[in-house]
Amino acid sequence: MHLIIDQAGKLYQGKVWALRNFSLTLRPGVLGLLGPNGAGKTTLMNIIATITRATEGTVTWNGAELGRDPDAVRAVLGYLPQDFGVYPNLNAVEFLEYFAAVKGLDAASARRRIDELLQLVNLADVRKRPLGGYSGGMRQRIGIAQALLNDPQLLIVDEPTAGLDPEERVRFRNLLSDLSGDRIVILSTHIVSDVEATATQIALISGGTLVAHAPPEELLREAEGRVWEWVIPSAELSAAKQRYQVSGTVRRADGVHVRMLAEFAPAGAVPVAATLEDVYLHCLSAHRAHIAEAQGR
Amino acid sequence: MTRARVLYHLARADFLERVRRYSFLLTLAFAAGLAFLTYSGTIALELDEYRGVYNSAWVGSMMTLVTTTFITLAGFYMVKNSIQRDRQTRVGLVLATTPMSKSLYTLGKALSNFAVLAAMVSVLAVAAVILQLVRADAGSLEPGKLLAPFLWVALPAMAMTAAIAVLFETLPVLRGGVGNVIYFFAWAAYVGASGVAGVNEYVGLGFFMRRMTGALKRIDPSYNGSFVLQAGPTAHATKTFLWNGVEWTPQVVLGRLQWVAIAIGIAWLSALFFQRFDPAREGWRRKKETPEPAEDRTAANGASAGRAAAVQLTPLTPTAHGSQFPRLVVSELRLMLKGRRWWWYPVAAGLFVASLVVPDIQARQAIAGFAWLWPVLIWSQMGAREARHDTQKLVFSCAHALDRQLPAVWVAGVVVAISTGGGLGIRLLIAGDLPGLAAWLAGALFVPTFALALGVWSGSSKLFEALYTLWWYVGPMNHTPGLDFTGMARTPFSTPFYLLATLALLMAAYVGRRGKLGYA
Numbered sequence: 061m062h063l064i065i066d067q068a069g070k071l072y073q074g075k076v077w078a079l080r081n082f083s084l085t086l087r088p089g090v091l092g093l094l095g096p097n098g099a100g101k102t103t104l105m106n107i108i109a110t111i112t113r114a115t116e117g118t119v120t121w122n123g124a125e126l127g128r129d130p131d132a133v134r135a136v137l138g139y140l141p142q143d144f145g146v147y148p149n150l151n152a153v154e155f156l157e158y159f160a161a162v163k164g165l166d167a168a169s170a171r172r173r174i175d176e177l178l179q180l181v182n183l184a185d186v187r188k189r190p191l192g193g194y195s196g197g198m199r200q201r202i203g204i205a206q207a208l209l210n211d212p213q214l215l216i217v218d219e220p221t222a223g224l225d226p227e228e229r230v231r232f233r234n235l236l237s238d239l240s241g242d243r244i245v246i247l248s249t250h251i252v253s254d255v256e257a258t259a260t261q262i263a264l265i266s267g268g269t270l271v272a273h274a275p276p277e278e279l280l281r282e283a284e285g286r287v288w289e290w291v292i293p294s295a296e297l298s299a300a301k302q303r304y305q306v307s308g309t310v311r312r313a314d315g316v317h318v319r320m321l322a323e324f325a326p327a328g329a330v331p332v333a334a335t336l337e338d339v340y341l342h343c344l345s346a347h348r349a350h351i352a353e354a355q356g357r
Numbered sequence: 358m359t360r361a362r363v364l365y366h367l368a369r370a371d372f373l374e375r376v377r378r379y380s381f382l383l384t385l386a387f388a389a390g391l392a393f394l395t396y397s398g399t400i401a402l403e404l405d406e407y408r409g410v411y412n413s414a415w416v417g418s419m420m421t422l423v424t425t426t427f428i429t430l431a432g433f434y435m436v437k438n439s440i441q442r443d444r445q446t447r448v449g450l451v452l453a454t455t456p457m458s459k460s461l462y463t464l465g466k467a468l469s470n471f472a473v474l475a476a477m478v479s480v481l482a483v484a485a486v487i488l489q490l491v492r493a494d495a496g497s498l499e500p501g502k503l504l505a506p507f508l509w510v511a512l513p514a515m516a517m518t519a520a521i522a523v524l525f526e527t528l529p530v531l532r533g534g535v536g537n538v539i540y541f542f543a544w545a546a547y548v549g550a551s552g553v554a555g556v557n558e559y560v561g562l563g564f565f566m567r568r569m570t571g572a573l574k575r576i577d578p579s580y581n582g583s584f585v586l587q588a589g590p591t592a593h594a595t596k597t598f599l600w601n602g603v604e605w606t607p608q609v610v611l612g613r614l615q616w617v618a619i620a621i622g623i624a625w626l627s628a629l630f631f632q633r634f635d636p637a638r639e640g641w642r643r644k645k646e647t648p649e650p651a652e653d654r655t656a657a658n659g660a661s662a663g664r665a666a667a668v669q670l671t672p673l674t675p676t677a678h679g680s681q682f683p684r685l686v687v688s689e690l691r692l693m694l695k696g697r698r699w700w701w702y703p704v705a706a707g708l709f710v711a712s713l714v715v716p717d718i719q720a721r722q723a724i725a726g727f728a729w730l731w732p733v734l735i736w737s738q739m740g741a742r743e744a745r746h747d748t749q750k751l752v753f754s755c756a757h758a759l760d761r762q763l764p765a766v767w768v769a770g771v772v773v774a775i776s777t778g779g780g781l782g783i784r785l786l787i788a789g790d791l792p793g794l795a796a797w798l799a800g801a802l803f804v805p806t807f808a809l810a811l812g813v814w815s816g817s818s819k820l821f822e823a824l825y826t827l828w829w830y831v832g833p834m835n836h837t838p839g840l841d842f843t844g845m846a847r848t849p850f851s852t853p854f855y856l857l858a859t860l861a862l863l864m865a866a867y868v869g870r871r872g873k874l875g876y877a
Contacts, residue, residue, distance in 0.1 A: 106750075106875070107875070109750070109754045110753075110754055110874070110875050111749075111750055111753060111754055111875045112875040113875045130874075130875075131756045131757060134754060134755055134756035134757075134758075135756040137754060137755075137756075139750065139751070139754045141750040141751070143747065144747060144748060144750055144751055145746040145747030145748050146746065146748070147692060147695070147742075147746055147748070148746070149695045149696035150692070150695055154691070154695070157688065158688045158691075158692055159751065159755070161681060161684045161685040161687075161688035162685060162688070162752060162755045162758075162761075162762055163755050163756065164681050164685075164756065164757070164761070165673070165681065166681060166684075167681075167684060169673055169674075172671060173670070173671065173673065176669070176670050176671060177670070180670065203751075206751060208670065210673065211670070211672055211673040
């Protein structure tokens with residue numbers, strides 16, 4: 061089972077490249093897709109989900125090229141878009157039954173699957189309530205159930221935990237980890253802790269290009285020795301922020317504990333273990349510096 | 358910020374948002390099309406066998422009548438979406454939290470509607486100048502006489518249309534498809550009545566009728582009083598008369614401006630029904646729904662994070678996946694019918710039975726027509742539902758969205774047509790009227806296909822609701838041969854025409870949907 065994205069690019073309105081020369085090969089596991097707003101994450105997912113066609117390059121699912129055979133991936137795809145609507149007059153069961161029919165599931169399998177999914181996303185108690193009366197978090201959960209209806213081999217989830225309370229978020233993370241064994245899961249989110257908890261691979265995108273792609277451990281190793289904690293008086297915080305890349309601050313009795321990224325530690329700073337958030341900031345900052353240097357040349 | 362400034366920016370932002378959409382170009386194209394039809398003589402004002410000499414007064418008055426007659430109808434459907442757009446884009450939620458008053462909001466929306474309609478009027482006013490220059494029978498261009506009817510008749514009519522559109526949008530019962538259908542019949546009744554009475558109504562039909570017929574009677578006492586805005590290739594005016602236009606006395610102008618005041622009153626009145634996007638008070642049907650569910654309740658019921666892992670998903674076997682087309686048709690049908698009120702079904706059943714058993718042919722004809730007007734709001738969802746509810750990404754990323762889901766929608770629509778109008782079909786079958794049955798069947802295929810094609814291409818139910826109601830009124834309601842798709846008033850070409858039209862519309866729907874899929 062593999063998904064190959066080869067030199068994919070997407071041009072909007074003939075002038076804006078949302079994605080350019082993007083190549084990636086995916087195998088079973090969870091790919092955490094990280095990047096700033098407008099980096100091209102949603103465009104990439106829309107291309108893989110067959111919602112939009114790549115302007116250049118190819119996407120291949122188990123040897124089938126999406127341009128020629130989009131149904132090859134649609135048949136095994138579960139997709140949770142960032143923004144989606146529901147049919148407000150249907151209840152949860154009817155909504156899922158409708159999508160089970162659209163996805164071509166037989167009635168008996170669909171019924172069993174829907175029961176299980178409603179339990180899984182914790183909506184069994186409100187299964188007969190019209191979706192028009194659901195809160196945002198509940199709609200998100202019905203979206204998750206919809207994505208899992210056809211037992212997808214390729215699961216694409218765009219900001220899946222947006223609107224979920226902390227408990228539901230943890231449940232969903234656990235679910236993603238459980239599902240990832242024998243399928244490819246693409247998880248796009250701004251919540252680094254969600255990626256930290258589930259991803260087996262991380263792809264960092266910025267400006268429509270791939271900045272980094274590696275297992276989290278490898279990326280963390282790259283940032284090692286560059287993350288410091290420095291305790292300074294409050295009055296010096298502003299100057300420190302201007303001079304260093306600060307990734308966090310905590311005010312304590314002994315002063316402000318500043319977490320920062322730097323090649324060389326300032327006097328008094330102690331090295332600390334890097335987190336994915338540090339990696340994210342480090343990679344993006346290095347990428348931007350690289351681009352600025354290239355443009356300056 | 359003064360209230361005037363708030364009003365200006367509210368209307369300006371809404372207007373800019375509209376004019377930067379492709380649909381605005383279609384709006385202007387519609388106006389240009391009207392102008393061309395008038396220029397080519399396809400649409401013409403005739404007073405029995407007379408038409409006016411093409412001077413500035415006649416051209417300005419005739420073009421104004423064309424403008425107000427068509428745009429007070431079509432324009433209503435074009436602008437009746439300004440509040441809906443704020444609801445869909447969720448900008449309304451932000452606006453609702455500002456100090457802006459409800460009346461300022463509805464006035465702003467009416468002003469924006471008016472600006473869009475005024476842009477259409479401008480296109481027709483320019484066309485009037487061209488028409489006068491090209492086809493002038495007598496006299497030179499007199500801008501005052503040419504443009505005054507646009508200023509004092511067309512623009513007040515647009516103000517009324519703009520305000521009525523806002524009123525419809527604020528009244529929950531008129532906001533959707535029911536309102537679209539009701540407006541057509543209300544408009545037809547109003548225009549019909551004003552034409553008969555010759556009163557100063559906002560469309561301007563009676564206003565011009567009274568003056569023009571009076572002027573012609575003074576020239577030709579034998580003139581029979583006929584006054585027709587003729588649309589079609591059969592213009593038969595053979596004589597001309599000189600029309601010097603309306604004398605725009607202050608009293609006449611004030612009489613027209615009263616419609617602007619009434620329009621402002623209607624827009625202000627709309628504020629009474631506008632619920633400031635409060636989801637709890639927005640829809641009359643919501644009251645019947647259960648209250649906002651407690652998110653906490655499901656979460657509390659639910660279980661800890663650990664329990665999620667306890668729920669096991671049964672893997673689907675390969676045999677679980679299949680075509681399942683009949684099941685999909687049933688699902689589409691269920692989705693179409695979901696949300697109908699209980700009384701919809703007895704009325705549909707009553708029309709079915711009545712069209713089967715009523716012996717009088719004229720009554721049966723009327724009932725058969727109504728049997729296919731009743732499901733208009735069901736058909737109008739076809740092809741547009743995904744856009745309306747923002748489920749395109751969910752549906753279009755499923756396998757065979759084009760060659761299975763779209764045909765399933767179509768079949769479900771045909772099932773609705775056959776089920777609701779079936780009384781007449783059975784009657785024709787029993788009577789052995791096979792050509793009649795074939796014509797009826799062609800209609801049963803045509804109507805849902807028409808809905809599907811318009812829904813797919815427009816992404817909205819409104820276009821079908823407006824065009825179908827108009828067609829229904831001209832065809833089945835008035836038994837116009839050829840346009841009656843129920844087959845009751847048919848020509849030898851009706852059946853092949855509707856079958857061919859069905860085929861063409863099916864292809865159009867397919868191509869339209871194909872264009873919406875990233876990978877078809």
